[in-house]
Amino acid sequence: MKVTKTTLMAGAIVAVAGAASAEEMTIVSWGGAYSKSQLKAYHEPYSEKSGVTILNDDSSAEAVAKLRAMNEAGNVTWDVVDVVAADAIRLCDEGLALEIDPDTMLAPAPDGTSAADDFGDLLVSECFIPQIVYSTTFGYRTDLVGDTPPSDVCAVFDLEAYPGKRSLEKRAINNMEWALICDGVAKDDVYDVLATPEGQDQALAKLGTIKDNVVWWSAGADTPQLLADGEIIMGSTYNGRLFSVIEEQKQPVAMLWDAQIFDLDGWIIPAGLSEERQKRALDYIMFATDTQRLADQAKYISYGPARASSAPLVGQHADLGIDMAPHMPTDPENAKNTFLYNYEFWADYRDDIEAKFQAWLAK
Amino acid sequence: MSDATQSGPMLAADGTPLKKSLARSLRRRKLRALALVAPLLLFVLLSFVIPIISMLFRSVENGIVSETLPMTVVELQHWDAESGELPEEALYEAFIRDMVVAVDAKQHTRLGTRLNYEQTGMSSMFRKSGRQIKRIDPEADGPFKDKLIEIHEGWGDVDTWRVIKTHAVPITNGYFLNAVDMQRTPEGAQAQPEDKRILIKLFGRTLFMSLIITGSCILLAYPVSYLLANLPMRVSNMLMILVLLPFWTSLLVRTSAWKVMLQQQGVINETLVWLGLVADDARLVIINNQFGTIIAMTHILLPFMILPMYSVMQTIPITYTRAAKSMGATNWTTFWRIYFPQSIPGIGAGSILVFILSIGYYITPEIVGGTKGVFISNRIAYHISSSLNWGLAAALGTILLAVVLLLYWCYDKIVGIDNVKLG
Known part of the structure; x- marks a missing residue:
């Protein structure tokens, strides 16, 4: 009798384990506070609803290269991948991501607006499902910038009024745009000017005026650390990073929203998944990108939901209890002067301008 | 004692010449040693040597152009890149036929990315043109030359075709030239412009x-x-x-x-x-x-x-x-x-x-x-x-x-x- 019981139990365990491994999916994201916000807003409710176990993999920074390698090896182990829009376009071009039909694969808004209209212009690639709007913008040390805090992005290039070090990302994208804006190019003409060799030289010349006072960063955490240590007086980074420096760590730092550059982050589903896995991935996407879920994520991190219908639902921070709406890059007060990352332009010009930029940096 | 006085080669106990017997046992020992290290050797070969070689091979491998645009590449052989004149209609037709297949297999954007390393703008040219070429019927919709130039003016630029022709070789030295601050051009290897040398x-x-x-x-x-x-x-x-x-x-x-x-x-x-x-x-x-x-x-x-x-x-x-x-x-x-x-x-x-x-x-x-x-x-x-x-x-x-x-x-x-x- 005892033996039978043990056997039965063992059988049950095997059966449960078997079921669990069948209902499992790997979701790739950026790690840190961002993955945590997704865990709370998407993964936990989804697991509860569907019984699927979600495994996290913090590999988004190398997602494009890894997906390409997996695809060549014929063994894609990821089900859903979080990438920035530029990477999604690259993956779509390489045929590594599944094309999405917003009408059938994404949930409509509660008032019946179709997903395609709800996301609007943010559907920048056939393979990309937008999730958040984030911006790259400047933060400054309130105690180190004198009596008149900067209100204009061109303060970055003004060494007389704001002497001290500033940090910029170690790549051409965004920096070239800011340099041209502050060199008198009208906002609408920036990409036309940047498409010409003269325009590229002009931007580099403008950056050259502050080159000796720039600390170049390559990880999103660099600028917050440099600001907190007083190494720099102002620096660019993602707005969510600045939010945590200001509101969670209470450092004497303020946001300079002027000329913030909007960018998108969202999901792709790798091409070449088995039918069963693809179905599960699509089911997850349908759930995780609906209006309420996107609004929920903003409780944990200060990035704006990509759906128009989610904006009114944004509430308070889950731990700090402060209203999140004024911290969103898309808030009207913050978005008085904004810039949208030009995906088409950078897909073409990135290789060329980046080579010039790196050569210029090494000079 | 009598054995020692025997003439001829020294024999082992089983009667074979000692030299041969020794060699055989040595060979057996070597084989056994090899069998012992074989798992490691195989592992190193499979997980280290072969991936490295295949990665190194990528530095010259360039089949993507001729595989994606096979007919176009053949037609390009007849076109004189130095003439400064656009190719004939036959090439445009071959290109459309190739592209229809490539768009169907979603290969055209990969080619665009590849060529964009050589000439800025190729990436979006292939992506945008692909969307429109999808709707063209290569049997009925000719002639294609003006139609293609209308889709994207880049197809009416001699430089576009020169770049494709230059990089249509299946084995290229282009990457190595790039790696030493040079570039592959129709006129041969040339130095990169000074502001890109790094x-x-x-x-x-x-x-x-x-x-x-x-x-x-x-x-x-x-x-x-x-x-x-x-x-x-x-x-x-x-x-x-x-x-x-x-x-x-x-x-x-x-x-x-x-x-x-x-x-x-x-x-x-x-x-x-x-x-x-x-x-x-x-x-x-x-x-x-x-x-x-x-x-x-x-x-x-x-x-x-x-x-x-x-x-x-x-x-x-x-x-x-x-x-x-x-x-x-x-x-x-x-x-x-x-x-x-x-x-x-x-x-x-x-x-x-x-x-x-x-x-x-x-x-x-x-x-x-x-x-x-x-x-x-x-x-x-x-x-x-x-x-x-x-x-x-x-x-x-x-x-x-x-x-x-x-x-x-x-x-x-x-x-x-x-x-x-x-x-």
């Missing part, structure tokens, strides 16, 4: 800084290893833990710790300002430049120098130095003529280790190197993970491998590889 400079910098790092590792590690080798066992074991402790700490943690130490508001600068050695407004810049990379990497690679040196020095018998001294040599002569020559194999082994490791380093230079302290490996990482230009990354890697092998060969000629000992 890679040669980075190769030079990588080698130069790796040498400095190796040198400073030798200087720092020698006295430490000497001390470790000559102290009583109990004390030296304790000190060994101090050497190994950083070794067991994560690379990122150690590198970030250097950031805290070296930055302008960091520990070193604060101390110097507090001591009054440095003015508050003239703090030293010792990070985000070459100096920062050299300091952090010397620290990180130091154990790789200490360990081989230590194990060689341990084997140097103390009696030699005693004998030298007893015959009247000064301390310096004893060290320089007796001790130092015996410790050279340790220096050799440590130097090779540190030099080769530092040539391939990229995380530390990325974090503390700023703009002047980054290595060629940082560009390789960029091309692998960001620009997806794996061909160029492979070419850079191949050159780096070749340079290391060349240096190794020089080292063997000058110092002699037999002179290297790990213990």
